[in-house]
Amino acid sequence: MSHWYMLTVIGKDRRGIVAGLTHALFEAGCHLGEATMMRLGGNFTIMLMVETEARKKALEDMIEPVTESMDLSWHLDQIEGHLHQHHLPDVCITVSGADRPGIVAQVTGALAEAGLEITDLESDVAGSEDQPVYIMQIEGVATEGIEALRSALNVATVSTIDVTVTPIDTLIG
Amino acid sequence: MSVLEIIAYPDERLKRESDPVTVFDEKLSSYIADLEQTMRAGPGGVGIAAPQTGHFQRIVIVDVSGRKETPNHGPLVLINPEITAWEGMKTGREGCMSVPDFTGNVIRAERIHLKAQNQQGEWQEYDMQGFEARAVQHEVDHLNGILFLDRLVSRRHDLFKRKVYQDRDN
Incomplete structure (x- = not known):
């Protein structure tokens, strides 16, 4: 059974962070959901919904080497939410x-x-x-x-x- | 009358250009009745274009008369519509029955001049503004195979806001 996780990533901005991270997630069979990614104060920040059938530990073991190679800190939470939960702002x-x-x-x-x-x-x-x-x-x-x-x-x-x-x-x- | 099925993105048919209507008959009226019922069945829909139902003729329906304080021409069936003049521009939020669960900012002309045929084939002309003009521009885009997704602008760098600052400076 698959679960949704919220992956938070922060680090000094450099070229290739999004490509490197999402490539690793794709190779590991993860499905990506909604995300915000933005440069804030010279850092690059990511909040990304990731869906996988893998256990949390396996996902963490996969994230560790790719983030370490780009000197990024990260955090992973299993979340209750799922897609198609938008509220229409007025x-x-x-x-x-x-x-x-x-x-x-x-x-x-x-x-x-x-x-x-x-x-x-x-x-x-x-x-x-x-x-x-x-x-x-x-x-x-x-x-x-x-x-x-x-x-x-x-x-x-x-x-x-x-x-x-x-x-x-x-x-x- | 019946509610027609709405084609949803990424169906390639939404990129197809529609053909002009040349025959104004009972069959056309019957299709338009179905198209209107389909628009009214959608939540909050103020417009619909024939190609959204897989019918590739230049027909749109727009009705913003149910909204408060919105200048409008009542329920409109616009056949072979042509926008002949555009004036001003404004960013506004749009969604589409063919693109469920997503809304985004689009820049449209604030005022347009439009000519279109009615169900009897007679040409009519309209000067439109604001929400009604936006709805017509959205629907006419469908006739040309264009979706609002093709015209999205950033939410963060909102042109509308920049304009406010400029007005203040001047």
Whole structure:
């Protein structure tokens, strides 16, 4: 019987990480599912769903040499989830402003209180070393409606942050 | 009337270009009734194109009249549709009955001018905007063998957002 695992991989960015890792998984008969892979702060990061009939120990023994050869650290969890579990987001929130401690906590705290279930969050620090700018894009499901999110953000945010709340109207054609 | 089977990606037939309708008869009306019922059977479907049912004629149905605050022309049967003008562009999220369980961002014109024949074969012209214009562009793509998957843009680098910043700067 096959199981799904979540494989997390992190290491200094270099060419060939994705190709090397996925080739080894393919050779071992694994099936890949949903994934996010991204360069963050000069590191390359991977979160990857892997399905296999092999036992966890056998999968770990297979991952060890390929990750070691590229100087990557990794972690493996057996997970309950499976494919085709997407939630359709109905709102996108963008946040930007001069970087300072507490932006994420403040904004996501207000949004959670107002019923937001996050499906996707990406953030970046742009600008320069002297004047860093924080930019965050959140997608999610507004379980209590989009106006509730707007009201919560009006109360929570301060003038130094720009927040926009945009409905995502998905067209099914 | 009956609900027709929807062809799903990666079926190669979705890449086929459809032929113009030349005969406007009872058979055409009967097919269009089935096509409309198929669209309404799909969850949240606001449009459908004949090739999605394996019928390769230039016929689409669009109906965004059930949505709040959405400018629209009511339920539309568009035969041999031709978009003759495009204006503005905007990123929006799309899904497709032929590509279940996936949605992605696509850039479309905000306003279009369209001509199409009705079920009697008479030519009609429309100026459309927003969601209705997007739906028509999505469906007309099907007639040319193009899926929204062919037009996906990154979610992370959203053109729509960049435009907001530009507007502010100007």
